[in-house]
Amino acid sequence: MTETPVDEGPGLGLDAPSQPAAVETEYRVLARKYRPQSFTQLIGQDAMVQTLGNAIKRDRLAHAFLLTGVRGVGKTSTARLIAKALNCIGPDGEGGPTISPCGECEPCVAISEGRHIDVVEMDAASHTGVDDVREIIEAVRYSAVSARFKVYIIDEVHMLSKNAFNALLKTLEEPPPHVKFLFATTEVNKVPVTVLSRCQRFDLRRIPAERLVEHFRWVVGEEGAESDEEALALIARAAEGSVRDGLSILDQAIAHGTGGITAQQVRDMLGLSDRGAVRRLFGQLLEGDAQAVLATVQEQHDLGTDPAALFRGLLETCHGIVRSKVGGAADPALSSEERAAYADWAAGLGFGALHRIWQLLLKGLHEVETAPMPIEAAEMALLRIVHAAGMPDPGELAKKLENGEIAAASAPAAPGGAPGAGPEGAMPADFPALIAFLEAQGAHMMAVRLHDQVGLVRYAPPALVIKPLQPMGEDELREIAALLKDKTGAHWTVETSDGPAEPSLLEREKAAIDAERQSVLDSPMVKAAFEAFPDAELTDYKLAQGR
Template sequence: MDSSPETEPGFALGTPEPPKATPYRVLARKYRPQHFSDLIGQEAMVRTLSNAFDTGRIAQAYLFTGVRGVGKTTTARILARALNYELPGEVDRPSIHLDRPGTHCQAIMEGRHVDVMEIDAASHTGIDDVRQITDGARYAPVSARYKVYIVDEVHMLSEKAWNAFLKTLEEPPAHVKFMFATTEIRKVPVTVLSRCQRFDLRRVEADVLVNHLAGICEKEGVAVDPDALGLIARAGEGSVRDSLSILDQAIAHGAGEVTAENVRRMLGLADRARIIDLFEHVMKGDVAAAMAEFKSQYDDGADPEIVLGELAEFVHFVTRVKVAPAAADDVAFSETERSRGRDFAGRLSHRVLARAWQMLMKGIEEVARSPKPLASADMVLVRIAYAADLPTPDEALRMLADGSGAVGAGAAPRLPSGGGGGGGGGSAQAAAAAAAPRLSSVARPEGAPVAMREQAAPQAQPHMVLASFAEVIKLAAEKRDVRLKQQLEGDMHLVRCEDGRIDFRPTRNAAPTLAGDLQKKLTDWTGRRWVVTISSEEGEPTVRERLAAEQADRERGVLAHPAVQAVLAKFPGAEIVAVRPLDGGAEAEPAPLAPAAENDGEGDWEPVDPWDDDF
């Protein structure tokens, strides 16, 4: 007996096949924007495009630039959809109102429309690839209103490919639109930029990103901790796609529940509360407590480089709160970070925070290169904790000038020490007093004899005041620096000159290192720091130009003198070569040639013609 599917075991006549499982779509694709209103954080671009469509001022080419994941390609697709939007019997023109799907919308957003071509410039970099585009642009679209070319990562095109693009890009057919997307705008030729409307897509603000992620979690039915969203938004660094990818991973990691602890563990981040505790120990100068806390975090799996990076990020946050208190309202930070950040901002000075930041930046580089990251990070924390009890440079100078070890009333505030081992005990004033002898020795040049380093601080040099530019030129002459003197006189349009500062506009022939050379030499000659900057203001004429103008004025004045005119009249062809003072000294106004024959007693003088017969 012949068998058939209907009679074989496991089959029933008329039984439908089980439905196929729908493949999972990652959140970044599932919640990809479909309308201009879905684009978050790009309000300026959306407004410009909306006004352009309303007024019919639609450009021939667009260029979208920005960091990864901010929506460059998505914006190009939405724009292509708006250009080809069509509802039979209702809409037959480009429109940004895309509430209802049009005839071509679905195919365009899925990247399969025959008239909307997406090209990856990373794999199509040559002139032949561009020639295919320019040749195809001559033909009308098959079904849509416009033929649209979306070229992604356009900065990867070769120089020859760009040159082949220029003519078509400048004067494309009326039915063609070009859209370029790139993360490296500096690699795009200026000739291309001038032919496109450029839109710089911004990083999405953390609070906007947190609200966006919270809305997606609500749609997905995922329980999420607000602090976890803040961690994800910070890790995404303003990229929507990166943030959604991290959220996708966090949902899988927490089996449908997203908590701050799970996100920290997943990303390898340290506990923020423990980072703040470590920051407090370091700022108190409590080395033992700082090293113990850091070792505990390391034992729990924290990476030393990441810990120092998190510590630097909190230093930056405290500094921002101190400069702009409104920064403490950033929802990307937890309530603990915001409240304790306000507290530290009120108790620490700008100088202490800036010093901690610089030492952390240097320390992170050391840990990244070190074969023993744990030991290197320990030493970084020791240095910062030790420096927390040292006076800032202005306090050290004040102590040395006063000859005492006590910090004055203007001392920078520090956190009160919590005691403990490694140099954290005592008040800041006591630590500064103890540090005073060290400062006087550290200020010596390296390699100097020990006896010299142990001597008291030398007497300060007398203050050399250079209040005018003429005094600066005079000092250069006294130092026998002929080249600098010539540059001061002929290559500088002075904008401002005061003791310790010079602003100038260089001439076209001035040396490019003139400002740096002048600053270094003035600092060396006067024994104190000078600031020499290049200004964009017009400034005064150079000294050489001013002297030449004054000489020309004197020559014109002498030429107008009746006696000189009489000489020139008697000797045709004669000319004035130079005007010099009679005593050969400094330049002065020309003296009268002779006293008047009849003086009225009022001190008036009249020139006398030397060729007069009665003279």
């Protein structure tokens, strides 16, 4: 095929200069074809470009730069642009370092084509050893052959071995004036601090979804294709801030369809769940319709939807409802129907319910991803949400109990009797009474655990909020709730909190004993005895009756 020059447009440029019209070239994927050739084409990194521009104008260039960020945001492309900016001589051959390299002079062209002898690129993933770094150390002593600066670009620098880093330190700290080092990495935490301290660091940001949509729209136009906005928004969301990932998906989408890129096409290609089905399933979960939930899950499974993708769709729905409730900016990938549905749910659901659904969905996603039978795990996790949806909100229930709007739940079971046959048909009056009740019911171990290991945050039967003094997992909380239900006949909710709590009953008893002992030590008779016998110890005491 024959390639023609591509206009710069609002986004990324070419990976290499355009070939003459008569030259046949191989097809290049979009991620390479639309790489930036100037800083004006580098999207989403305005702060870094401004800093570099000011440094070049004021001749305050560092000898080493470290570029870090997630995949596909332009680290290696930026390193090549810096190399061009440092070595550009302008169309007339008289220019100096500039933030706007001309792209026409021999250094610019040679660097773009990857053939400049003084710009050396090294992949640290395949050149990890000290011998590879030793070659660089030996070469930096010699001046550049034809460029202003000799530039070393080391990609994925965190892959260098410890010895390789150590060998590079001295040269990196005091390189010859004609040498510049440009490092790129996705895992900056693996780069030694001794190296970080010798570099000027730039953190490249994820590209916002709105900016990616704008860029992808331009690329689609350049490619002579068509697409709808929702499809581009879905691709931008799937890219997660990475231009390269997004362009790879877009490349696949253009090849996938013949009549333009549609949202449904992108969903099918990426294995995303049908958003209409997800909304229908979310509504069924809220209604507590177990049969409808199972039917929808089976329907999506028959269509080839991954159960994990279904849960991710439900999580996105829950997140969208919460954002709608707090007035957050609308997701550009949402259709008008989705926005309307989210607004309706946001008006009818409280934050507590939404947060519980989120936690249950998150737990369900983990179970689906790790279970040997994903579809069964998905059904069980969703049925758990169905049953939770029918339970009253613990906070609202506690308020109603306190206000006397509803009677206390089922009474405690009498020893050896059925639930509801407890003393005066009421719940234990307070937390100590609850522990005494459990002891009387034969639940000695649980009574000791609640007595010794928890502080009380709120006691509003059948709701109990505690602050564990030792780590306590969800299984233990369910065990406590199940035992309380068995002994009282009521459905208890047992939760933990990190907020203020009363001391445990054991701590209160110890404090009372200490206070009593101190009162004995402070009595005039005991003080006089200690003054007469300084080496005496109080080993035991007995208070007189009435005290």
